[in-house]
Amino acid sequence: MIDYVIVGGGIVGLSVAYALKQQEPEATIQIVEKEKEVACHQTGHNSGVIHSGIYYKPGSFKAKFAKAGSESMRSFCIEHGLDVDICGKVIVATEEKELAQLENLYQRGLDNGLKVDLLSREELLEIEPHVRGLAGIRVPAAGIVNYKHVSEKLAELFVEKGGKLALSQKIIGIQEADEHVDVETDMGRYRTRYLINCAGLHSDRIAKLAGYHLDMKIVPFRGEYYKLKPEKRYLVKNLIYPVPDPNFPFLGVHFTRMIDGEVDAGPNAVLSFKREGYKKTDFSARDLSETLSYQGFWKIAGKFMKEGVEEMRRSYSKKLFVQNLQKLIPEVQEEDLIPGPSGVRAQGLTINGELVDDFHIVSGKRTLHICNAPSPAATAALEIGKEVAQRAKKLHRPGMK
Template sequence: MYDYAIVGGGIVGLSTAVALGKRYPNAKVLLLEKEGQWAFHQTGNNSGVIHSGIYYKPGSFKAKFCRDGSRSIVQFCQEHGLEHEICGKVIVATKPAELPLLDNIYQRGLDNGLKVEKISAQAVNEIEPHVRCLAGVRVYSTGIVSYKQVCQKYAEIAASQGADLRLSTRVESCIRTTEGYEIATSRGSFTARFLINCAGLHCDRVAKLAAATPPAKIVPFRGEYYELTPEKRYLVKGLIYPVPNPNFPFLGVHFTRMIDGTVHAGPNAVLSFKREGYRKTDFNLRDFTEVMTYPGFWKLMSKHADQGIQEMIRSLFKAAFVRSLQELIPEVQSADLVPTHAGVRAQALLPDGKLVDDFLIEREHHALHVYNAPSPAATSSLEIGSAIAAQVPDLQTSQIALNS
């Protein structure tokens, strides 16, 4: 029998395995991942940004974990020789109506204890010569990294600590017993005294398998990107972001120089008709039906119909996507952009139509469920893993019962 079984081999599941190994070195840890490689879904398809935490409500888990995580992930990369760069970023206002929102972003950065600076359009152009704007905020602690490489190192560390890491092992049932859980998978059955659900896009379903009641449903949003052609990469030196809509959880299309030197533009945010739907044509009847019959989705749509329509237009028509990018860099033309990989965000949605805007982790009996951990979860992964390890019982010194 294992002490802890983790479901999900993304960055949160792997960082949790590392944290458990450090906190409870004698514990038997099992990690189950249905894909054949680590970080296959959300983690492996994100923008690779080390976020600063400037956007998040002061005092929230996102704000604290991201601020601390932006330091700990850099230290981790330094310790293990992983390529990374602290390049900073600029957030820019391109319209007069955005200037008060830019001031709010600047103040939030100060409230979150970050090194930020309000700068003029001229100062922005000293950093990013091709940007057109009215003013900007410079954020110094933002960086870039390959989170796939980070996850590979997490897996190596967890294995060296003694964790049993199982790829290509899909959880099919999870039955609560007097001693914990019996977990049936595509590659045999396992027993564990405590279950940790880090299943990302499928976390609500895994919770139900474990007889828990998820407080929210996962609704998948696809983020579609373009990539600047090599001869146009000179247009972007680092990271360029617009002022985000404060009523929408996505940051708007932006430019990101990746750690490999490529420059990605995007993403938009459109409803995916499949939880793992990376292409416009991907469709899964169960996934689609669950969203369409969920009252919270229609309540969300009634509040954000305008933004949703704009996102769909950008998805369907490249010209509309390009126009959004030209608000930041007017020189960008359609021919300068080629499609690149998309990502899917697992967004927890409450029955009343409100998007869960913070990390959401709940403890129940012999289990702990991570119900909402989208961006900046990768930046915050070491902090989230440590927080999870701190919440689970020490099974080496205590006994727990299902009715406790």
């Protein structure tokens, strides 16, 4: 019998496996991933930002894990020779009405134990000479990395320590008994003492297969990016973010220098018609019908109707997209941009139409389900792995609390 089966070979599943191997070196651990390689979905389509945690509610898992995670991610990359750059970022107020929110963000950063600096217009221009802003915040702890490379290294280290990685296997059935869990894939069966669900975009479905009916559903939102042409990359030194709208759940379009030197601009955020829908034309009748038949979706759609329509318009209009970018960098023109990558965010949504804003972990008798791991999950992955590994050790074990 296997000690642990982990469903999902993204950065969270790999970090959990890595942490378990460190805490229980003799344990037999099997990762089951439906794709032919690791980090194919949310991890492989990530912006590559190492987040500081400035946006998150003090005391939340997000805030705690982001701060610790940014430090452990940097250390991991340095230890294993992976490219990483703690370059810092600026958050820019472009209108008078944003100054109060900028001040609130500054205070939140302090409350979360971060080093943050308020910037005047002149100080902002010293850091990012092409930005248009009234004031800003500098967050030195933010950085950039390639999370696909991090995941591949985690997989390599896990296998070196005796872990098993099963690729191209899709989970089709789970039976949780008192003393074990039977896991059926389209390639065979596993019997395990414990199962840990790190399936990301499909985490709610895996939980349902195990017999857990959640009070939330994963709704996929696609983030679409452009890239600056190489000759225009000088417009962005590092990371440039707007002051987020406190009434809208996404951060807004921003500029990100990637670890390879490219500069991404975006994203907008639109409903994806497929859970793994990276193109506008991607469509799944099952995925879309699940979303449209979900009461919670219509409640949040009604609440953010105006913002949602603007996001859709920007998705189909490069001109509107550029106008939004010009609020931060007026020099950017339509001809400076080429189509970039897209990613899909697995967003937990309650039946009441509320976004699940923090990490959401459901415990069964012999199963753990990470059912909502939004940004900064990649940043925080090593810390999430440690936390989940600790929780897994307490599953159905007398005397442990």
